[in-house]
Amino acid sequence: MKKVVVIGTGVGGSAISAILSKNGFDVSVLERNKFAGGKTASYERDGFICDMGVHSSPSGEKGPIGIAAQMVGAEIKFLSTDPIAYFFIGEKTATIPLNLVSPTSLLKMVWLSDVKFKNLFGAMLLFLKILRKQGKKTFDKYQGVSFRDFFLKHSEDKGLYGFLEAFAVLMFVMPSSESCAAEFIKSFAPFARNKATGYPKGGYRQVPLSFLDVCKKNNGTVKLDEPVQKVRIEDGNVTGVETKNGFYPADIVVSNAGIRKTIEMTGEEHFTENYLKWASKLKDSYSAVTVKYALDYQPMTELVGLSIRKNYSFDKDIEQLNNGIIPKNLMLYITCPTAVDSGVAPKGKHLLLAGTPVPDGLSSEIIEGILDRIEEQMETLYPGLEDHIIWKHRTNLEYGNLMGGRGAAEAIGLAQSVGQTGKSKPNPRMPVKGLYIVGCDAGGIGVGTEQAADSAINVSNIIINEKR
Numbered sequence: 431m432k433k434v435v436v437i438g439t440g441v442g443g444s445a446i447s448a449i450l451s452k453n454g455f456d457v458s459v460l461e462r463n464k465f466a467g468g469k470t471a472s473y474e475r476d477g478f479i480c481d482m483g484v485h486s487s488p489s490g491e492k493g494p495i496g497i498a499a500q501m502v503g504a505e506i507k508f509l510s511t512d513p514i515a516y517f518f519i520g521e522k523t524a525t526i527p528l529n530l531v532s533p534t535s536l537l538k539m540v541w542l543s544d545v546k547f548k549n550l551f552g553a554m555l556l557f558l559k560i561l562r563k564q565g566k567k568t569f570d571k572y573q574g575v576s577f578r579d580f581f582l583k584h585s586e587d588k589g590l591y592g593f594l595e596a597f598a599v600l601m602f603v604m605p606s607s608e609s610c611a612a613e614f615i616k617s618f619a620p621f622a623r624n625k626a627t628g629y630p631k632g633g634y635r636q637v638p639l640s641f642l643d644v645c646k647k648n649n650g651t652v653k654l655d656e657p658v659q660k661v662r663i664e665d666g667n668v669t670g671v672e673t674k675n676g677f678y679p680a681d682i683v684v685s686n687a688g689i690r691k692t693i694e695m696t697g698e699e700h701f702t703e704n705y706l707k708w709a710s711k712l713k714d715s716y717s718a719v720t721v722k723y724a725l726d727y728q729p730m731t732e733l734v735g736l737s738i739r740k741n742y743s744f745d746k747d748i749e750q751l752n753n754g755i756i757p758k759n760l761m762l763y764i765t766c767p768t769a770v771d772s773g774v775a776p777k778g779k780h781l782l783l784a785g786t787p788v789p790d791g792l793s794s795e796i797i798e799g800i801l802d803r804i805e806e807q808m809e810t811l812y813p814g815l816e817d818h819i820i821w822k823h824r825t826n827l828e829y830g831n832l833m834g835g836r837g838a839a840e841a842i843g844l845a846q847s848v849g850q851t852g853k854s855k856p857n858p859r860m861p862v863k864g865l866y867i868v869g870c871d872a873g874g875i876g877v878g879t880e881q882a883a884d885s886a887i888n889v890s891n892i893i894i895n896e897k898r
Contacts, residue, residue: 435671439654494884504640544589671695760786
């Protein structure tokens with residue numbers, strides 16, 4: 431029986447531990463934090479179960495998380511609402527049905543975008559182009575094209591661009607001038623067609639916890655507060671990992687800690703100069719900060735909310751923030767977990783979570799100003815909100831770094847940018863025999879946690895096929 435050590439309990443690490451243990455591997459999972467789940471962990475406070483991030487699952491049970499759960503028998507139940515979302519676009523507001531490809535949804539999105547009359551036909555054609563099933567040839571065509579350039583080839587409507595850029599930023603946490611058009615189409619179209627956007631019952635932590643339960647049921651071990659200090663290599667082969675508590679022998683090590691962190695744990699001497707140079711140039715997604723509210727009333731009945739100004743541009747926000755100016759209206763991604771799951775709060779109480787993307791390198795003063803602006807906007811969007819707060823929790827970049835294990839505060843992981851997707855996506859097999867990467871750095875396609883689950887499915891298949 432092959433021994434496997436999995437480093438990290440994020441969705442990628444926890445899902446691959448479940449799949450490999452289910453397939454007869456002897457799996458040990460080691461987590462540096464005292465809690466499991468990484469960016470998908472949740473914490474308990476005064477009877478509330480609050481996510482550390484701001485999450486929803488675009489494709490729910492029909493997406494990679496649901497597929498991985500079915501593969502191993504993990505108990506993950508997704509809950510949803512219809513309408514699924516409430517959008518605030520400039521001065522306009524509207525509910526959005528769960529079926530994003532319905533004529534009603536498409537017309538609402540075009541109306542919200544404030545598309546100019548002369549551009550209406552082109553706007554509908556663009557939506558249909560994005561939403562219809564595409565072949566490999568089309569994806570290959572757009573691998574080297576940013577989403578912004580892709581859009582400008584089809585339309586010059588500023589309202590529509592701002593609306594679609596908001597989706598791109600939500601999906602990849604980076605400006606559309608950098609994100610890959612092919613990755614956008616591959617990721618957006620399936621969840622729009624699946625009509626299964628949802629939230630896991632019991633909080634987002636149930637995703638990694640359920641996968642880890644499967645691992646343990648299949649004789650795997652899970653150890654928290656057990657940071658890996660070194661991946662040991664002998665004669666070019668993985669032999670195990672070292673922690674503060676000793677040595678764990680392994681034939682295979684799968685790291686959910688990202689490429690650069692894994693190189694650091696392994697030692698640069700085990701990699702070629704070209705590989706190290708390549709890895710040093712990889713770009714991460716941008717970061718995010720959040721404000722979370724525990725409330726004594728229900729602020730919304732939809733799972734998801736989105737607020738952007740008219741003609742939104744994340745590039746303009748970045749420019750202002752880097753110059754020390756906080757935009758008057760930040761893009762806010764909002765979730766209300768209690769709209770679908772009353773069990774994550776005491777009876778009659780609710781959770782409302784809001785986040786906004788930010789570039790790296792901002793001063794703590796600017797970050798605090800951004801958090802203040804989030805609170806100001808939330809009070810505008812939900813008048814009287816301040817009167818119903820039981821407690822609130824503001825999170826900064828240091829908090830984001832605590833959640834993940836990559837040594838950075840990025841919101842997702844490796845950026846899904848031009849030059850880092852498709853054939854240029856990093857190979858999950860690192861150039862050391864028996865060493866693999868799982869999660870959002872390699873091996874998967876999709877949005878956030880779903881990309882991590884997709885990676886777990888694909889990388890586990892590689893390992894199973896190679897080790898037969």
